[in-house]
Amino acid sequence: MQNFTPGSALLGGALIGLAATLLWLFSGRVAGISGIFAGIFTPSSSEFSWRGMFVLGLLGGGGLYALLVPGGLEFGLERSAPAIVISGLLVGFGARLGSGCTSGHGVCGVSALRKRSILSVLTFMAAGAVVVFLVNRLGGTL
C-alpha cells in the first residue's frame, strides 16, 4: 500500500460528488459521463447542447489542472497501442450496454441506493480485478 494517497483521493472525490450534486440541483440531470459522451453523437437530440458543454467543461477542468500541476496528467502505465484500442472499445461498448460507468452507476446510482447500479459497480470491479490479476501474471505490461 505504498502508493496510497488518501488526502487527494478524499478531496478529489468530494469535488466529484459536489459537481454531480450541483448538476442535479440546478438542472435535474445525472452526471453519467458515458451517457453524456454518447449524447454528443446525436446532435438532433434536445439533450445534445448541455452534454456538449459538460464534455467541454471536463476538458477545461483537465486543462486547468495540467496548467497548475505540470506533468499531472501523464499516462504512466506500460500499455501498447493494441491494448489501449481494445480497452477503449470494451469501455465504450460495455458502458453503453450496461447503461453507465463509474460516474453514472458508481457515483450517482450508488448515492441513490439504486440496486442495479450497486450490482453494476460490483460486477465491473470484479471483472476489472480479474483482468488486472491476469495482466500481472503476464508480467504487468501488455
Next chain:
Amino acid sequence: MKESTSFKELAAALATGVLFGVGLSVSGMTQPSKVVGFLDFFGDWDPSLGLVMAAAVAVHAVGRRVASGRAAPILGGHFRLPDREGIDGRLLIGSVIFGAGWGLGGICPGPALTALPGAQWQMWLFVLAMTAGVLAFQLFDFLTRRQRASAAALAEKVK
C-alpha cells in the same frame, strides 16, 4: 417533444463539467496506474480509488437529500431519473465488458476526456477507440430493435 436548453442550463453544465474534471484530476482517477493499483486486490493494493468513490458518494448522497425537498431543479424543468429499471442481461454483460476494458487500460470515460489536454497519445487513442465502441453499440442497439420490431410484425401477420 423538443425542449430547448436555456443559456443558464448550458452555463451550469459547463461549470459543473469543469469542477468534475478538476475533481477527477485531483483524485488520481486520471492516472491509469492508480486505477490498476486499486483493482490489484491480490497484489500491491492501492485503496485510494475506494476513498474517491466513498467521498463522492457521501457528498452526493447528502446533495440528493437536499435536492429531494425541491419540486423542480433551480433552473426549472424537472428532475430526470434514468429510464431503465430492473436488473437484466444487458446490465450484467455490459458491466463485465466495461470492467474488463477498465482493468486492461486503467481508464474510464470521465478521466479519459479530462486527461486529453495532457497530450498523452494513449489517452487520445483511447478516446478514439471508446468512440468507436459507443458507435458500435448504437449500431447494435438499432439492429436489435429493428429485428424485434420485424419479429413482432411477423407475429401480428400470423395471427
